[in-house]
Amino acid sequence: MRGTWGDAERAEVRRARLRVSVLVGLAITVMVAFVGAISYVVMVQAQRTQVTRELRYNARFGVPGTAPRCAWVFVLRDGVLDLGPLTVPEGFPLRDDVGAVAASGTAVERDVSANGTQYVVLTAPGADRTTVQAVFDLRYQLADRVHLLQALGIAQVAGLLVAALIGLGVGRRTVGPLVEALARQRRFVADASHELRTPIARAYLRAQLLSRLAEAADLPGDHRDSLDALARSIRGLGDVVDDLLLSAQLDERTGQAVDLAVVVSAAVAEEHERAAERRIELTVTQPGISLVVNGVETALRRAVDELLANAVRHTPEGGRIEVRLRAEAGQVSLVVADTGEGFDPVEAERLFDRFRHGPGEKRFGLGLSLVREIVTGHGGTVEAAGHPGRGARFTVRLPLERPNAVALKERITAACL
Secondary structure (H helix, E strand, O other), rough: OOOOHHHHHHHHHHHHHHHHHHHHHHHHHHHHHHHHHHOOOOOOOOHHHHHHHHHHHHHHOOOOOOOOEEEEEEEEEOOOOEEEOOOOOOOOOHHHHHHHHHHHHOEEEEEEEOEEEEEEEEEEEEOOOOOEEEEEEEEHHHHHHHHHHHHHHHHHHHHHHHHHHHHHHHHHHHHHHHHHHHHHHHHHHHHHHHHHHHHHHHHHHHHHHHHHHHOOOOHHHHHHHOOOOOHHHHHHHHHHHHHHHHHHHHHHOEEEEHHHHHHHHHHHHHHHHHHOOOOOEEEOOOOOOOOOOEEEEEHHHHHHHHHHHHHHHHHOOOEEEEEEEEEEOOOEEEEEOOOOOOOOOOHOOOOOOHOOOOOHHOOOOOOHHHHHHHHHHHHOOOEEEOOOOEEEEEEEEOOOOOHHHHHHHHHHHHHHH
C-alpha cells in the first residue's frame, strides 16, 4: 500500500507547483525587463539631449582648440578650415559636410562610427559668414549604457533566483491545502463506499428473496416486476459504489504483470451469455500469445467489463460486437466495436465525463469515466469514435511490458516463494 496519493497525483502536484513557480518567475522577469527597458530608453534620450545641447553650444560659441573633453570644433573662414591645436580624430573633419553647409546654409547633423566608437557631428552656419563643425565622442556615454545593461542583466538573474524561491514558497502555500483537501476527499469516498457495500449487498439479497417469494406466492405480475426493478436498482447502486471505491483506491495498489489476453477472454466469456440473450453476435480476435502489461488486474478487468457492458447496452437485438486485441509498436491495443446506435462525433470526448447527460437525458454514470481513469492511471489512452446509427468503437492502448522485465519479475517471484 503506497498511501493515499499515487504517482500520477504526486506528479500532478509537482507540475502545479512548477507552474506556479514559472508564473511568478515570468511575472518578475517581465517586471524587471519592463523597468530596465524604460530606464535604458530614458538614459539614451537624456544622453542624446545633453550631447545635442553641447554640440549646439560648441557650434555657436566654440573655438578650435578650446572645446571640452571628447569634443572638437572646426571653423571654415574665408575658405580656410581651422582645425585648432588639438589632436584631431582620424577621419575628421567631415569636409564634404562643411562644403555642403557652406554652400546651402542649412545645418547637417549625423552619427558617424569610426575609430572603434561613435561620434555625433553637427555642421552649421556660424557667425561672420563662417561654417562651424562640432564633433562629440560618445565613448563614455556608450560605456554608461553597457554598464546599465550589465546591471540590468545581474538584476534579471537575481530576480529569477528570487522568483524561483518565491514561486516555490507560494506553490507550497497554495497547492498544499489543495493536496490535503483532495486527500481527504479520496479518503472520504473510499471510507463511505466501503461502509455502504455491506448494507447495499444485504438489501440486494433481500430484494432477490422477496422477488422469489412473490413468484412462489403467485402475486400479480406488476408486483413481481416492481420487485425485480427494485433488485436491479439496488444492484446498480452497488455497481456505482464499487466504481467509487475502485476510483478512490486505484492509485493505492501496487502494479504487477497482468496478461491482458487472459483478462479480455474472461470478460468476453462472462458477457457472452447476456449478449446471446439479446441475439447479439459477440466475437473476439486475439493472438495466441501473452500480452503482458504492468498494472492492477482487478482495475483492468473492470475497465474491460465496462466497455463490453456499454457495447451490449447500446447494441440492438441482432447486432454485432467485435473485440480485437493485438500488440503494435510496443503497445497493447484493445478495440471494442459495435453496430449499435452510435453517437455524434463531437460528443466523443464528453462520453468520458462523469455522470454526463446524453441526448434524451440519457445518463452515462461513472462507467466510461472510470475506464479513462483506469487506463490513464496505467499510462495508456482511450479513444472513442462513432456516428449516429452506425455504431461506436472504443480503442484502449496500454504500454506493453517488455519480455525481459516480465521474465525477471517471474524469476524474482519464484525465488521468493
